Amino acid sequence: xxxxxxxxxxxxxxxxxxxxxxxxxxxxxxxxxxxxxxxxxxxxxxxxxxxxxxxxxxxxxxxxxxxxxxxxxxxxxxxxxxxxxxxxxxxxxxxxxxxxxxxxxxxxxxxxxx
Amino acid sequence: xxxxxxxxxxxxxxxxxxxxxxxxxxxxxxxxxxxxxxxxxxxxxxxxxxxxxxxxxxxxxxxxxxxxxxxxxxxxxxxxxxxxxxxxxxxxxxxxxxxxxxxxxxxxxxxxxxx
Numbered sequence: 001x002x003x004x005x006x007x008x009x010x011x012x013x014x015x016x017x018x019x020x021x022x023x024x025x026x027x028x029x030x031x032x033x034x035x036x037x038x039x040x041x042x043x044x045x046x047x048x049x050x051x052x053x054x055x056x057x058x059x060x061x062x063x064x065x066x067x068x069x070x071x072x073x074x075x076x077x078x079x080x081x082x083x084x085x086x087x088x089x090x091x092x093x094x095x096x097x098x099x100x101x102x103x104x105x106x107x108x109x110x111x112x113x114x
Numbered sequence: 115x116x117x118x119x120x121x122x123x124x125x126x127x128x129x130x131x132x133x134x135x136x137x138x139x140x141x142x143x144x145x146x147x148x149x150x151x152x153x154x155x156x157x158x159x160x161x162x163x164x165x166x167x168x169x170x171x172x173x174x175x176x177x178x179x180x181x182x183x184x185x186x187x188x189x190x191x192x193x194x195x196x197x198x199x200x201x202x203x204x205x206x207x208x209x210x211x212x213x214x215x216x217x218x219x220x221x222x223x224x225x226x227x228x229x
Contacts, residue, residue: 043220
């Protein structure tokens with residue numbers, strides 16, 4: 001079946017350290033992946049995306065890595081700050097009939113320790 | 115100038131009542147969505163509308179009825195509310211669903227509590 005899952009439901013990191021959030025997917029036909037950040041009391045917010053013809057994409061302090069061989073996606077956050085505390089979701093865009101639909105992972109809660 | 119807005123932000127009601135949640139987007143997008151997020155933060159799509167037409171209708175009780183008066187609005191009406199309907203409901207929009215690289219923009223959510 002189709003699924004997008006996360007290895008760790010909660011991740012605690014020291015402020016200033018790097019964070020790595022992992023995600024596994026099972027649909028080998030997926031060609032687009034997105035990471036969203038959801039802060040407490042707010043809706044999910046787009047962070048970064050990557051197409052299947054890439055294996056790495058960098059943004060401001062964030063990097064997404066895609067390993068299609070093992071169907072694995074990761075989000076790396078450099079020099080973690082208190083404002084990075086949130087739940088992070090990976091999602092894959094899959095085609096259903098004539099439209100695309102996002103399939104969401106379960107989410108990982110990132111906790112920043114002072 | 116909020117891109118995707120929802121009202122109300124909080125909704126507390128008794129079992130059996132009927133309630134509506136409104137959503138508006140000012141991004142000029144053609145597609146709008148309703149998601150339900152449970153207490154474990156799991157996001158599940160409920161409906162998707164493209165230019166006022168229903169294109170995704172996941173397994174949702176028919177007590178839930180989306181209404182799209184125009185492509186900038188997608189309202190959610192819920193009849194005969196049940197305890198299990200308690201959740202946070204998110205509206206989202208995107209420019210189109212026929213491309214694989216479309217990004218969805220979310221509203222702030224409506225926390226529904228059924229007593």
